[in-house]
Amino acid sequence: MTTSPRLSRATFASTVGTALEWYDFSLYGTASALVFAHVFFPSGNEFAATLASLGTFAVGFFARPIGGIIIGLLGDRVGRRQMLFVTLLLMAVSSTAIGLLPTHSSIGIWAPVILVVLRIFQGLGAGGEYAGAMLLSAEHAVDEHRGLNAAIPSLGNAIGALLATAVFFVTESALTQEQFLAWGWRIPFLLSLVLAIAAFIIRLRVSESPEFQAAGGAPRTQRIQLLEVLRRGGRRIPLAMLMSIAPNVLSYLPSVYALTYLANQVGAPAGVGLLGVIIANALKIVTVPIAGWLSDRFGGRIIMIIGSLAGAVLVFPFFVMLDTGTPVVIWAAFVLIFTLCCDMTLASQATMLSTLFEVDVRYASVTFSRELIGAIVGGSIPFVAAALTGALDGRPWLVAAYCAVLCAICAAGTWALPEQKQSPAGDGRRVTV
Template sequence: MAETGSAPREVRRAAVAGLVGSALEWYDFFLYGTAAALVFNTLFFPTFDPLVGTIAAFGTNAAGFLARPLGGAVFGHFGDRLGRKSMLVITLMIMGVSTFLIGVLPSYATLGVWAPVLLMALRIVQGIAVGGEWGGGVLIVSEHAPDHRRGFYSAWSQTGVGLGFVLCAAAYAVVQATTSTASFLAWGWRIPFLAGILLTVVGLVIRLRVMDTPAAQETAAAPKPPRMPLVEVLRTHPRAVLIAFGARIAENGALYIFLTFSLSYADTIGLDGGVVLAAVMVGMLCESFAMPAFGALSDRIGRRPVYLGGAVGVILWAYPFFAMFDSRNPVLVFVAVFVAVVLCHGAMIGTQPAFFTELFDSRVRYSGVALGHELASMVAGGFSPLVATALLAWAGASWPIALFLIGLGVVTVVAVAAAPETRRRHPEHRKEAAPACVQPQP
């Protein structure tokens, strides 16, 4: 069967657009989670006990994850019917404006109960935007990429996720280093949110220059494009949706424990939060460049072995991760984060774009990828810091959180083990019917 893919120049342009656009969009999304761990409990929930206030702050963070499937459904529908590019422009604009508005939102001391209400509303808008962005950001790269290098090229869209977190953490580190504690609580925390609007403009310029994918153009020009892609993907690809959902559970749930909850946990055990933030920044920066390596490895040996390696790693590293944190030794903390983020999480997220792309037919791919991805984000990513904080409050120790991580890993191992190997598929030439979408091409 003939090789698919766009011209090399367009592939590189799509990879850059995917990387930069996702970096800026996820910078905005990660800002909220970091602020929830550091300041929102004090500014928006001051009437609660500190630990309860942290739970409430993570609860508003979870609201954004609850909204992500809605964004995936809406933008997946129009992305399958009208193309990927226009949806990516719209979602980036929505994310940039909502992030800026969080930066100017008065606190509880000024607005009273309306402050947390408006905060949650803006977080929901963020969730809708990022829920629609991920699928399109991945497909704009993976559908341009040649078959034999789809894993490598599409992983660059995930590199943007890692760099987005690094930008977020760096912004907070600079602000904290240059302001007093009082100034940071009063106004310093707002600076990274306000800067997001400038970064959004940069992202828009880059995304407007990339062409839509050949698969999207072909579907949009077809005599009968799918009227209801979401309904069609559930009818023709139910197994693929479930596989994508299960594969995301450990990848997403563990990530937010490693990144967001770890900052709160450090404060609870008396560990310097600056050490953890630095460890997370280094880990995410290293992971950003490990992702394409894992994607390239999946081009050689298959998607399933690489993805399974990361999921098994989460299971094996759950207890050592918290044991190293409990030691309060900065070197061990760096090792704990590096292994968890770069090796365990990196193997999964670096393989995920190509793996999920190849599970679905191009007519309904945006909807299918977004649905499986965002449902898992809602269940695992949105609630994992909340569950971890509640478990810590209940047990006063980390062991139940480690068990929780192991449970997430088991779910993903089962899902990926049940998946077909997709590496040798040519997704633009597959049949529409469900049986064809679960059998690899010879």
């Protein structure tokens, strides 16, 4: 009797590719905060230049739903594997081009204009990457390990962010400030081309999804349109959108807004919050696989509900722990929300989405529901949180209540979703239980 491996080759290839793509996406965020204001937006007003630089980061964020829908529709027609090469190409070419882009002092206003265009292409690629990687991994896995394989690609996000931070830090530390701003900042972006080649080679060794092949994909003479995807998804589409709320809240509240809160309200050194994010990301190497295994063992729905409700309750002590100003307590707060609660929701989300829709509309259905909520909820969390904190003169309780309500809505939407299992024939059909 042959025993199927817990983790497939497709899962490894998908995770490596996702890590390298999120290396590029995260690298841009770091550079937009520390470098781009000096080399692409030298307006004479440092604050205005920084805002303009960070604005280009947001452009990529809001380009993700568009890329997700386009790539998802194509992925349901020509296959997951092919589109994952497209997303990798989009990210690698964009990042390499940023590393070669002349500065404002060389070509004037065209420098920031081209930078924005390249950031849009990064966002388009990122929008279709995670869903494709998750589906390729899940659809290669046997049923008893489907949740584990679907969850692992989310680990690529954390690995990519850690790698980007490390490369940027080493490059900056090895050079003087003048050297780094003159040319050193380009090195991490140019390195993305080398990493992309490695990812291409790894992904070439992975076959197309067996479920997609068994279902035959969408007929080549038929184009699956977005309206058709929404019609066939029915109520599962809006419920899947609700299910995607908590993963965004529990990701971007600690990793983005908490850094601002620590600096402005608590007065903690910037390095304390950044180290908290690094620690929380590093621990995901352990917690993401465990959460995926739990989803296989008990079902994705119950793990998502537990993670969402835990986040709704623990967001209040999260801010209490931040307010202590004590580094160890702050780091524990990040692990509590950004690692434990967030990873339960991410892993269970991947498990459920991988079986919620018919295989020939699955890619588009997943990207539509996941990426649109990512832009709306994830993209707005820092701004809404800052406004609510200001409304209470720096106290965080409106923010905590807002996030708790969002997590509770996620739990309710997840409860209303039908439980899905694969057809015994393995043809991508859903069986509602």
